[in-house]
Amino acid sequence: MKHEPGRLPPRRLDSAQGPVPSAPSRLLMDPLLGPIVAACVVALASALLVVLAQGAIRAVVALLAHSLSIAALYALLAAGLVAVGQLLIYSGAIVVVFLFVVALLPPGGRELHSQPRRVVTGIAVGAALLAALYTGLGPTISAQAQLLAGPAGSAVPSGLGSVAGIGHELFDADKLLVPFELTAPLLLVAIIGSVALWRRQGTP
Amino acid sequence: MTANIVVLATSAILFSTGATGVMLRRNPVAMLMCIEIMLNAGNLVLVLGSRARGNDAGQAIALIVLVIAAAEAVVGLGLALVLFHRREPVDVDEPRAVQG
Amino acid sequence: MSQVLAWGFLLVIPGLLLGSTGAVKRPGLASIPGVAVLLSISIAWLAGAGQPATVELDNWLPFLPDGRFLLRVDALSAFMLAVLGLVAICVYVYSLGYMEGDPGIRRFFAFLDVFVGAMALLVVAGNLAVLLIGWTGVGMTSYFLISFWREKPRTLNAGLQAIAANAVGDAALILTAVVVPSGCGDLTTLQTPSCTAGIGGAALLAALLIVAASAKSAQGPLYFWLPSAMAGPTPISALIHAATMVAAGVYLLARTQLVLSLSPIALSAVAALGVATALFGAVMALRQSNLKKGLAYSTVSQLGYMFAAIGFSAPFAAIFHLGSQAMFKALLFLSAGAVIHALGGKEELSDMGDLARHMPGVRLAFLVGACSLFGFPLTAGYFSKDAIVDAGLERFPALAWLLVIGVLLSGWYIGRLFFATFHGKASQAAGERQLHPISRLLTWPLVPLAAGSVLFGYVNFPSGWLARLLVPTTSASTSQPFITGAGVVALALGLIGFAGAGWWEQRQARSVAALPRPSWTDWAGAASVKLSTSVAAIQNGRTGRYVLATVLGLAVILVAGLKG
Amino acid sequence: MAGLPYVSIACLVAGALLVLALAGPLTQRRWALAGMGLLSAIAAAAGARIGAGLGGPLAVYAICAFLVVTLLLTPSLELQYAQQRPESAALLLLAGAGTIIMATGGDLLQMTIGMETLSLSSALLVVLGRGEAVAEAAFKYFVLAAVSLTALIYGLGLIYFSTGSIGLPPPGSAMSLSLLAGIVLMSAxxxxxxxxxxxxxxxxxxxxxxxxxxAGAVMALSKLGAVVALIRLVPIAGSSYLFVIGMLGLLTAIWGTLAALGQREIRRLLAYSAIAHAGFLAMAIGSGAAGASAAVFYVIAYGATAMLVFAALAGAGPDAISFAELPAKLGLQRSLALCIGLMSLAGIPPLPGFWAKLALFGSTWQALGPVPTILGVAAAVAAAVYYLYPVPDLWSTLRLPGKLRLHGNAGVLAAGAATLLLTIVPGYLWALIRP
Incomplete structure (x- = not known):
């Protein structure tokens, strides 16, 4: 894996310390709720900006903001290592590559305006997708409060998201070692692909 | 744990927003950016699941998904550049050698 | 011997290999011995040397309810093989002359070999799985041979019509093969209670079999392809589209008669379908300006008689008429082919007339075939048609009398074709026409067929030999009355029709050339192409549209999966 | 996470690496390149028994067989830039590895990675080809594949969120709506x-x-991988979702058939017919346990004959080919091979395509009911009209002079041998699927 886990991820403020309160009170007592909501709002707003921005440069900048806010969200969700990975791979590599490509493009990647009809149908279909997702998730969302507020689901283990824990998952042959190794052929395809496409480009 | 609900809803909205973006955008590179948003939505659910289940596997999976997304972005940008090689600016709807 | 007959379909392979690889200089010559062997074995079998037998290989297609490779030789299949062999040999010899010099002659004989093999397989098939191979195989070769002269306009179109109609029948037969309960599929045991226990029961099986048979035999609304099939070479019209393949539907229904008899509605439907098609075909034959198309509609009409016989619960009569029709219709087509050959490929009646002087032998052959067709006394058609009418009078008298009236039309249309071709005045353009000399290869095959057209009836009259032979498979009554009331009426009507046609042709300067009707098949073909183009146009190549449709599809699948 | 044939995957990846490492010398020696690829494909097939679980060695054998035929075609692969032949071979081998992973992966993440490997290498394999259209087609495919990848990952997330695991949920396990949504998204x-x-x-x-x-390799590999993956995934969601898939299959079969009826260009015709075949496959998948064997049988029979058709077309150039030009472009032997392949796809007995259709409709009749089956059979027989349309023209090449030539036709011969085998002993393949 590319990101060497050099330092510990920021420890999350554990909300599960002490006796488990009853469900309604816990709902109100999630201490990270505020930051999480804030990160979600930023993520959503920046995603919207990616979709709507005229010109590719602005979209890339919005994508960078989006990526950062997602990383913050990961950190808030007790996933420090993933947050670091997100920073390194997404913000650090992918978004930058996007920026390069956009900068390389002749007229700065200017985009043609979409016709109103296209915009309307696009938004309608997007809304339809959201509605379809809601059919699947709606009951879960409403049930989640009950489910996770109970004693069993509520306790977030204190070691969650530690480098050691994730390392065990990734390098245990019975867990995720196989998929981890299987990314090798995938990356090989990507490498061959980028080189081959470059060579194809380079020839008349 | 209202946070879970908020994050789950956010991921669904992100997924739909990304999809809408892929539909609306006419620049290949911008399309790819919207796809990245959709991938992030999936990853968010994985991380959220990890927290809800108290289980590290979700985060490990999310890391692997980051690798997949990187491979995807590299190839996608390469293909977009091939499209840009001839036309500028590129409207993805314009090349229509294959149809009917 | 029965085993050899069961594997008889393989006898075409040596000829096929020798002919198509060019090992034999003259294509087609190598194929004749195999067919001759097939013919002689089947005749020997019928003459008393053979016993019913089966060949069985288990577990051949394990995914089917009955996946055995099952061949069955009995009197019915041996009889069909004999008819096939006799007509095929005549057609092979005839084609040696007819196709001489054609650049595609090797291909022609290769297709012919494949057809004979597939047809031989079809009639010895013991269960639906094997039947399907022969069934689809003959349909496909028929398509290739109809479209044989690709440079001629509309040959491909005609072939596609055949494919489309055959596809309907294939679909019905495929369904039959897959929907029967496990272990079923043997053609002789389809009517057993365990096999009719599936969804729909016997009525469904009967309906599927009827659809399959009417597609192959050009009955009812599925008649359209047979007249178009005349775009193929004439020997093919004689063998495939008159004598053998189109009769396969009748054969199938005769074979599975017991399934049909479980459903009275099915029987009445087949009878009504047959009578309606018999009359319709006869009327259409009267209106044709093209010699071959006239004969093709006559085939449609005669097959209608056979279907009616099946509906009258008289499968023996159907098979009997199948045999005589094979003789006289092959004879008529081959004679017509000789005329067309002499005229250098002209098929329109307006190009003919006054040919009696030039080709008396061919005229005589055509006359013999025509007489047999409308049931001139003591010819083959006389006996077999009577057998159908007799059976009908017992079951559905009204329908039987309609068939008797149909004989008037038969006499009229065949008379019209005969007199317009060989008598009457030649058209002015025909005055300086050059007649090609006709090779003996084209005339000799007419002799055995003419003999068959006259004498075939005596295999059953007065001894009832054929009926006795076929009793185990068709439960025929063995008595064959020499003369009946309806028979006399039919005879009289047939003679009146024939003579009336002659009188009419003498009066008219020229036979009325009916205009080719715009057929609903052309319309359907154009409509399907238009529909197809508009569906394909939805794939308009725009990435945006594709993404939109994909995301919408995701949403729809998600909702369907969650709510379903 | 047992179930993955590690040895086969390792052989294919090693083959790809070897081909790349020796790219310089192999560029000129086309047959050495094909031979090297063949070695690794055969080694992969030989190693299939080790570690193979669900989906079994059979899927690996079939995938390796498709690879063998396509590798035999690499010498006549039409590339924009001929130096890229080794890259193409490597991508082909990796696509095979991806298909194996997708079909036999022990958990949903492995299957996802497999599909991504397959779809990326498919797009790249095509974009290296000659002609104007490839870049456009590859980009379209890529974008849509990326959208479906996001659906896969979102579905994976939902499944993990609902069950705490990314293993395939055992059939009959309690279904929360979010788990169902995850399975539906992944199967989409x-x-x-x-x-x-x-x-x-x-x-x-x-x-x-x-x-x-x-195109032939991509078509055969992706269909096979998807069929095996769907067979494993869809039944978990329960019978009502099976029915949905069956109905989608029917819609697909009718759609593909309708669109193909009017095509007068061979490649587009084959593409639409591939859609129609996907529909039949989905109908079988939607028929549950009995249909699953039929689907595997169908996809292998279809793959074999599709390989025959594309092997016959290989080297005919990147431009659209109308039916009338086919005989002249292909010559005698390839025309005959194309005839046989088209007849098999049309479902003419005794060719494998016909057996496959027979195997299919019995299970759909039981599971989906009479009306969908009758419509499906109608679509299946209507296919004969468009598949057989060019065949009379092709037969007329029998006039053309030509001798049987082995050189350059190895791919055709290999695919022809597979087709012949399935023609004569279809029951043997069935016994492998359903011991």
Whole structure:
């Protein structure tokens, strides 16, 4: 894996310390709720900006903001290592590559305006997708409060998201070692692909 | 744990927003950016699941998904550049050698 | 011997290999011995040397309810093989002359070999799985041979019509093969209670079999392809589209008669379908300006008689008429082919007339075939048609009398074709026409067929030999009355029709050339192409549209999966 | 996570690496390149028994067989830039590895990675080809594959969120709605690879724009991988979702058949017919346990004859080919091979395509009911009209002079041998699927 886990991820403020309160009170007592909501709002707003921005440069900048806010969200969700990975791979590599490509493009990647009809149908279909997702998730969302507020689901283990824990998952042959190794052929395809496409480009 | 609900809803909205973006955008590179948003939505659910289940596997999976997304972005940008090689600016709807 | 007959379909392979690889200089010559062997074995079998037998290989297609490779030789299949062999040999010899010099002659004989093999397989098939191979195989070769002269306009179109109609029948037969309960599929045991226990029961099986048979035999609304099939070479019209393949539907229904008899509605439907098609075909034959198309509609009409016989619960009569029709219709087509050959490929009646002087032998052959067709006394058609009418009078008298009236039309249309071709005045353009000399290869095959057209009836009259032979498979009554009331009426009507046609042709300067009707098949073909183009146009190549449709599809699948 | 044939995957990846490492010398020696690829494909098939679990060695054998035929075609692969032959061979081997992972992966993440490997290498394999259309087709395919990848990953997330695991949930396990949504999303992702309407757009254009050898390989591999993956995934969601898939299959079959009826260009025709076949496959998948064997049987029979057709077309050039030009472009032997392949796809007995259809409709009759089956059979027999349309023209090449030539026709011969085998002993393959 590319990101060497050099330092510990920021420890999350554990909300599960002490006796488990009853469900309604816990709902109100999630201490990270505020930051999480804030990160979600930023993520959503920046995603919207990616979709709507005229010109590719602005979209890339919005994508960078989006990526950062997602990383913050990961950190808030007790996933420090993933947050670091997100920073390194997404913000650090992918978004930058996007920026390069956009900068390389002749007229700065200017985009043609979409016709109103296209915009309307696009938004309608997007809304339809959201509605379809809601059919699947709606009951879960409403049930989640009950489910996770109970004693069993509520306790977030204190070691969650530690480098050691994730390392065990990734390098245990019975867990995720196989998929981890299987990314090798995938990356090989990507490498061959980028080189081959470059060579194809380079020839008349 | 209202946070879970908020994050789950956010991921669904992100997924739909990304999809809408892929539909609306006419620049290949911008399309790819919207796809990245959709991938992030999936990853968010994985991380959220990890927290809800108290289980590290979700985060490990999310890391692997980051690798997949990187491979995807590299190839996608390469293909977009091939499209840009001839036309500028590129409207993805314009090349229509294959149809009917 | 029965085993050899069961594997008889393989006898075409040596000829096929020798002919198509060019090992034999003259294509087609190598194929004749195999067919001759097939013919002689089947005749020997019928003459008393053979016993019913089966060949069985288990577990051949394990995914089917009955996946055995099952061949069955009995009197019915041996009889069909004999008819096939006799007509095929005549057609092979005839084609040696007819196709001489054609650049595609090797291909022609290769297709012919494949057809004979597939047809031989079809009639010895013991269960639906094997039947399907022969069934689809003959349909496909028929398509290739109809479209044989690709440079001629509309040959491909005609072939596609055949494919489309055959596809309907294939679909019905495929369904039959897959929907029967496990272990079923043997053609002789389809009517057993365990096999009719599936969804729909016997009525469904009967309906599927009827659809399959009417597609192959050009009955009812599925008649359209047979007249178009005349775009193929004439020997093919004689063998495939008159004598053998189109009769396969009748054969199938005769074979599975017991399934049909479980459903009275099915029987009445087949009878009504047959009578309606018999009359319709006869009327259409009267209106044709093209010699071959006239004969093709006559085939449609005669097959209608056979279907009616099946509906009258008289499968023996159907098979009997199948045999005589094979003789006289092959004879008529081959004679017509000789005329067309002499005229250098002209098929329109307006190009003919006054040919009696030039080709008396061919005229005589055509006359013999025509007489047999409308049931001139003591010819083959006389006996077999009577057998159908007799059976009908017992079951559905009204329908039987309609068939008797149909004989008037038969006499009229065949008379019209005969007199317009060989008598009457030649058209002015025909005055300086050059007649090609006709090779003996084209005339000799007419002799055995003419003999068959006259004498075939005596295999059953007065001894009832054929009926006795076929009793185990068709439960025929063995008595064959020499003369009946309806028979006399039919005879009289047939003679009146024939003579009336002659009188009419003498009066008219020229036979009325009916205009080719715009057929609903052309319309359907154009409509399907238009529909197809508009569906394909939805794939308009725009990435945006594709993404939109994909995301919408995701949403729809998600909702369907969650709510379903 | 047992179930993955590690040895086969390792052989294919090692083969790809070897081909790349020796790219310089292999560029000129086309047959050495093909031979090297063949070695690794055969080694992969030989190693299939080790570690193979669900989906079994059979899927690996079939995948390796497709690879063998396509590798035999690499010498005539039409590339924009001939130096890229080793890259193409390597991508082909990796696509095979991806298909194996997708079909036999022990958990949902492995299957996802497999599909991504397959779809990336498919797009790349096609874009290296000659002609104007490939870049456009590959990009379309890529974008749609990326959308379906996001569906896969979102579905994976939902499944993990609902069960705490990414293993395939055992059939009959309690279904929360979010788990069901996850399974549905993932199966939709795999259905894209199968080219099921309304997710067929990208695959359609890829099949018709790619050079024949590449398009054939992509078509056969992705169908096989998707079928096995869907067979494992869909039944978990329960019978009502099976029915949905069956109905989508029917829609797809009718759609593909309708669109193909009017095509007068061979590659587009084959692309639409591939859509129709995807529909039949989905009908079988939607028929549950009995249909699953039929689906595997169908996809292998279909793959074999599709390989025959594309092997016959390989080297005919990147441009659209109308029916009338076919005989002249292909010559005697390839025309005959194309005839046989088209007849098999049309379902003419005794060719494998016909056996496959027979195997299919019995199970759909039981599971989906009479009306869908009758419509499906109607679509299946209507296919004869468009498949057989060019055949009389092709037969007329029997006039052309020509001797049987082995050189350059190895791919045709290999695919022909597979087709012949399935023609004569279909029961043997069935016994492998359903011991």
């Amino acid at each position: 992702g795999f259905a894209f690879e199968l080219a099921l309407v309304p997710l067929h757009w990208g695959a359609l254009d890829l099949y018709s724009a790619g050079s024949p050898a590449a």
